[in-house]
Amino acid sequence: MPHHGEEAVNGDMSDEVGPGPSAPAPRAGTATVAYDDGFPRTEAVQAVTARVLGFSGAELTAVYVPADAEGDGDLQLAGTAGGWGLPYGLPTHCARSGDSPVATAFRTGVPLWLGPEESATVGSMGVLPLGGDTQRLGCLVVVDKRPDAFGADRRRLLELHADQVAAGLEAVAARDLGRAKGAGGGRLGPGLETLRGGAFTLGLGTGRIAADAQVLALFGIPPEGFDGQVETLLARTAPDDVPALMAIVEPDRLPTPGQQLSFRIRRPNGELRWLSLRCQVLMAATGAPERVLGVVADAAYLRPSADEVAIVRRLSAALAGATTIRDVSRVVVAALRVPLGASRVAVAELEADRFVVTVLDPPEPDAWPEEWRSEWRSEWPDTSCHRLPTLEAAVRAGQVALWPPGAALEPGLAGVGPGGLAVLPLPADGRMAGVCLVGWDEEHRFGPEERSLLTATAGLAGQALVRARALDAGHELTTMLQRSLLPRKLPKLAGGVAAARYLPATVGLEVGGDWYDVIPLSDGHVALVIGDVEGHSAGAASIMGQMRTAIRAYAVEGHPPDVVVSHTNRLLVGMETDLFATCCYVDLDMEEGIAWFVRAGHLPPLLRHPDGRTEEMDIAGGPPLGVVADGEFPLTEVGLAPGTVLALLTDGLAESAHLPVEEGLRKVREVLGAADPSDAGRMADELLGSAKRRDDDVAVLVLRYDGMEVRPTRARWAVWRLPDAVMHARRFTARTLRSWEVTQEMDVALLVVSELVTNAIAHTQGEVRLDLTLAADRLRIAVNDASPRAPVKPGSVDWEATGGRGLLLVEAMSLVWGSVPLSGGKQVWSEIAVSPRERPARGSAEEGG
Structure with a gap:
């Protein structure tokens, strides 16, 4: 490289990358500051070292790295190739917060390309950040005497080279960090060996490759003996790594942008060497891939032991x-x-x-x-x-x-x-x-x-x-189907914690029909469901999804547990499938701790009492679903004390070819009794066990019943169909709210009651009931009637109309309101915000008027 002001030495790489004259030995006074890798510093070796950082033939290449890893201190000059002394006025330190090109590129992560006026040098300057947004490693600075040195192709190659440098630095930054700093190389030291490399251009249409002397040296091919064919380079590649390289040379298998490819070559002396490649595909005007620009570097740090x-x-x-x-x-x-x-x-x-x-x-x-x-x-x-x-x-x-x-x-x-x-x-x-x-x-x-x-x-x-x-494409399809049919998350419950686990089988198709669900219901109730469809197939998973949907729909409608299971049974019988299902359904009143159980051919639930005792619950059972259309499903009522744990499971956990179901249930009870009830999720995990091989899929649903610290206060009014029915409903509401000390919201509540009761009396037949519930900071007003037809809010009301405004008023007065089907009829409800107050003594009233 010449002194400042002298003519540049021939050997620069133009935008058309290709073999060129090897770099000459530096003249007297030329300085090469780089990691000392133990090679003797002859003139020839110095010339090669100069090309380490300056593979593109620039006058000067330098690397800046942070002086410290954590702080906001300076960026220090860690290594240079070419130039003399402190060439071209490059400082030894740059403040990170300063406005120098190095600091700006480091902070923004965007390469800078500067002309002579902007760079304050005799030529052009490129400043390229090293590393990504998650870890900035430094900056690569390239100075070239020519004012227009950095054309489009050369910029792309330098950016690829910067990515290659960053990958090498990241790979070795943690290796013997103390030695690197002691050698004066900062964080850069050992990484310089990874920068030895060169550039190439590959024509995808012709297969011709123009590679510089550094690329050929890495492959062990003399420049005068290279025929310009990409096959010549591929012939040196380890056979196992050729398919990866074919992703580069074949137009229909283009590489992922920014991806680094590591591969091995066999040099003429038999040495196996690791190289790394980064490239960019350039498209023709037609949109078809035309050329590949790439850089290849020595990746000796990848050499395995x-x-x-x-x-x-x-x-x-x-x-x-x-x-x-x-x-x-x-x-x-x-x-x-x-x-x-x-x-x-x-x-x-x-x-x-x-x-x-x-x-x-x-x-x-x-x-x-x-x-x-x-x-x-x-x-x-x-x-x-x-x-x-x-x-x-x-x-x-x-x-x-x-x-x-x-x-x-x-x-x-x-x-x-x-x-x-x-x-x-x-x-x-x-x-x-x-x-x-x-x-x-x-x-x-x-x-x-x-x-x-x-x-x-x-x-x-x-x-x-x-x-x-x-x-395993069939397994993937059915597994994705089953994953989509199970609940993504269980709801949060007032007065308890639920946790569920599902494990597929480890043999066969690995997909079955086990399912679980937790369904919040009205009046503080929650439904717990666990079931198992016969067989292991996509058909079983499909039936499972339909059963879960049907049970959820019937439960939300407000049917009793035995009716929910009976309706689901008739549905499965009518589906004309040879598969049957077992099920256990529980309706739990979270306020009172009363649970109603229905069992359809399923394993009995397990109970863990607050003192740690466990029992297999004696629940009357009915036939499996889908066997008998008129099957009877008896209802069993059980009281739960706070601290009780209820466990529902499928037979895959308690039964196998080598384990009778009675013995399996006994073992599950032992685990349940020894588990810590404070963590419902951990209990579910312990119930699953650690078996590596399972012949059947397994589902577990655990509920820890805690009881409710503050129970909602409720009152009910049976509305008689009299001319003054609305007046009596308003009087009942007023008396109730005064007893609950809810006075500020009295007028709003009475207006909502008037409109909902009026609509029920005017548009339905049969029984009408008014429910009032005070919970936390909300008052819920619900009117039940015998008509399944949901109310329809009018889109607009003419000013002369005498009706149609009721639901508009309810909507305006309520936080939320809605309608749900309920046992052949429906419930229209509204929630009103109430001011925080000391809660009255809990009570429940039920009257008729």
Whole structure:
């Protein structure tokens, strides 16, 4: 490189990348400041080192890194190639908050391209940020004497080169950090070895490749012996890695933007070398892919040790025999957790915009963050990608991402690896099939050997996942169907806590007809349902969904428990299916603790008393659903004391080919009695047990009944069909509200009562009932009648009309209002906000007028 003001040495790379003259030895006074990798500093080696940072033939290339990892201090000049002394006026330090080009690019993450006037140099300057938004590693500065040095292609190549530099720095930043700083290289030190590389241009239509001398040197091909064919380079590639490279050279399999591809080549002397590739596809005016611009760098930090080679070989052999997604996930977990000493390993598929976990180790829910437990609907959790933006970004980038101890991550990730976290996107066929998370509780520093193992594992696991998904397409369809039919979350209950778990079978098609549901009802009641459709098939899952929907519909209508089950039975008989179902339905009054049970061929519920005693409840049973159209389903009433735990389960938990149902229920009762009732979710997990192999799917529904500290106050009035019925209803309401000390809202309540009772008397026949309920800060007014026809609010009312304004007034006076079907009739209700006050003594009144 010349001194400042001298002519540039020939060897610059133009926008048309291709083999060119090798870089000359620096002249006297030329300075190359870079990591000392142990090579003797002859003139030839100095010339090569100058190309390390300046692969594109620039006069000067420099790297700035943060002086410290946490603070807001300076950016320091960590390494340069070319120039002399402090070339072109580049400072040794730049304040992060300053307005220098380096500081601006570092803060914004946007490359800057400056002419001579803007850069205060004799030529053009490019300043490129290193790293992404989650971790900024520094800036790459390139200075070229020519005023128009950075054309479009060259900018793209430099941006790709900056991404390559950042990947290398991130991979080795944690390795011997103290030595790097002691050598004067800052955080950059060991990473310079990853920057040795060059650039190429590939014509997709012709297969011709123009590669510079650095690319050919990495492949071990002399420039004069290169024929310009891409096949010549592919011939040096390890056979196992050729398919990945074909995603670059084949127009119909374009790479993911920003993705780094690591591959191996065999040099003429037999040496196996790791290289890394980043590229960008340029489109023609017709929209078809035309050219690929890329940079190739030495990735020696990915070279595996003998132990890692053995692990990868064992992993490859194990994955070859894995035929299901679950098997693939288990193999990956087994290959990583023990060798890496990890605290947690999770494998998840990508389904649309959701992470669907396939295996967790350890499997206990409390070993994982609270955000994961809240999504624990079946055997493993699944969650939206958007709830874990850092994980989503890492998967989109398509390369192994590492976070050191104490990294600022969202709680859903920080809790996976507080001592260090690795995220492995699992690529296959040009897309991401899944992701693997490896976390440590104790402080863990990542070395390049680990990155090598993780990178190799990710590639093998991604291909195995896609293969298993293709072999297991039927299972995937039915599993997704069943997942969509089960409740996503259980409702919060006043006076109790419910928890449910579902586990599919581990043999066969792995899908069945077990289901559960928790249905809030009116008047402080809640329905608990558990059921099982015969068989294991998509048909069983489909019938299960219809049964769950039917029971929920009948329950919400307000039918008694025996009527709900009887209606559902007739529905299943009329569906002309050979399948039958068993079911246990419970209607629990959360205020009084009275439960009504109906059992249709199902296992009896289990009860855990507050003192820890357990019992198998003696509930009268009826036939399974779908067997006899006129089957009888007797009703059993049981009182529950606060602190009682009710457990409903399917036969897959208590019965198998090797376990009689009586013995299975006894074991379940032992677990239930020993469990801690303060955590309903933990109780459900303990009831499931840790069996690795299940012949049948399993569902468990647990309710801890706590009782209500403050019970609602209720009053009822049977409305007689008299000319002055509305007046009597208003008088009853006024007396009741005065006794409840609800006076400020009296006028509004009386107006709503007038309108609802008037509508019921005028438009229906049969019994009419007025219900008043005071709970917390709301007064609920409900009028029941015998007509199933829901009221219709008029869209507009003419000023001369004498009717039609009632529902408009109710809507205006209410916080919320509505209508629900109820036992052949309906209930029209309204809720009014009331001022906080000391609650009156609890009571209930029922009168007729």
